[in-house]
Amino acid sequence: MHSVKILSTVAETKEIIKQIKNEGRTIGFVPTMGFFHEGHLELMRRSIKECGETFVSIFVNPIQFGPNEDLSKYPRDLSRDSAMAEKTGVKYIFHPQAAEMYPEGFQTSVKAGALAEDFCGALRPGHFDGVCTVVAKLFNIITPDLAYFGMKDYQQLAVIEKMTEDLNMSVKIVKCETVREKDGLAMSSRNSYLTAGEREIAPAIKENIEFARNAVIEMAAKPGGTLLEKLIEGRKLDLIRRGFKSVDYFKIADAKTLKEIPDLDGLRRCSTIFIAAAAVLGKTRLIDNSVFDIKKIKGPRRNYQ
């Protein structure tokens, strides 16, 4: 059985990439901040299936964290992660130190545009610039043919895909479905912060998004309908009622532009809908979303008020 190779320098990684390219093999890439869960492993499995060689990066990127965010306490466990990655068949992990990525004198950045303005971008100033900068760096180091991202961080995915398009990068971004726990909670390394009690409450975020999704599909299909504000207000209240400390946002938007949909007319003009929420449970900020084509959806619908 092969063992996974941990690469800590850009130079060594570029050297290995060069050899693989010379052999004419395609490169798949899974950028992560580590502390793997099934969601990460699914991205790796898909890359291994589709590409000649798969690189995973583990880097808790300091420049995408705000001053009062969880950079220092973000969970890290390299030996656990490398064992998990190895089991899926990954051979290379790029795991640089911060000084390797941001040496003294570092000063150039990539600035995200309109897609980064609302949702998490509005609450975490500079976050998506930090994400774009590190991902541009990683893409230049790994030069992947395909790069795999989870839909849980949908705004991130949209911003990164736009960056590759705007800056004419040759990598193709592959969107992968959110992997969930049995009770529906979206997998996230940050779930490890939750107490047992909070963990029981946590699926409420997914349930309220589901509720709003069903309501929106029904509203779009028939004349009249509840006001969007009323629907959203109800979801926020439900989260608070069930034990969330606060709701950063609960929004219904156009999945292409990430612009909020103001009313039912706007909803009916839209084809792909993005419903997303961010809410604080104890000391943990959770996010989740649903992206769906409003015209193609069929299936069971719930009642809503």
Place this chain on the structure above:
Amino acid sequence: MHSVKILSTVAETKEIIKQIKNEGRTIGFVPTMGFFHEGHLELMRRSIKECGETFVSIFVNPIQFGPNEDLSKYPRDLSRDSAMAEKTGVKYIFHPQAAEMYPEGFQTSVKAGALAEDFCGALRPGHFDGVCTVVAKLFNIITPDLAYFGMKDYQQLAVIEKMTEDLNMSVKIVKCETVREKDGLAMSSRNSYLTAGEREIAPAIKENIEFARNAVIEMAAKPGGTLLEKLIEGRKLDLIRRGFKSVDYFKIADAKTLKEIPDLDGLRRCSTIFIAAAAVLGKTRLIDNSVFDIKKIKGPRRNYQ
């Protein structure tokens, strides 16, 4: 005799690049705004000599021009340019329209850092962000092994080289000496704006930089010496006296950091010096500079006051 191929789309250009890479040939790249002079041709000749295939881009990049700058009147002549490039042996010119580079919805940019703050960056807000953004795009399209830039735009060169380093791009930036007219004027497409009378005055910018260079070398070598401010003030006055309308800047800086050197102690601590000037002659803004290692310079010195 081969003829030069004008490529106007990103897709077609990437396709050709792919073939060349598959053949294992290296790619040299000369990004330009067109209206070629001997300076551009020197960059092309050097690339042709050093690389398997050379690509020249001609693109007057709108996002690096300020609202009151010369975007619309910037000189353009594609048929003259392609004939000149062809004579040097260039086979491919990438010549996109603005809509190909900045389609509707374009929103991601590259932001330059500290090296872009002073000199032209201070007078042209956003200029170097526009330069970095277009050069990052061009590098991603052409994927050159080597890219050739002239020392006349030294700050641009430093900012671009820093970008490639910070964002882990694999291209190597090749610095090429400024090509000058017989009377010392640095070649520039913007020299075409000058009237015959202005053209006679124009070399004063180079002469004053030379004067300051000699003075600085002498000052560094012996104790005491004229104050740097007095030296600079004298150069600015000379430019005005000889017919320049205004002086945007005349500065002596550390060539590595592009930070102005405040005094003689600072000068003596510095190894590579950057003296640069920007001044307006009639309606034309001219720039020029000299970069030199203060400890290695020998040769004739002029007197100064």
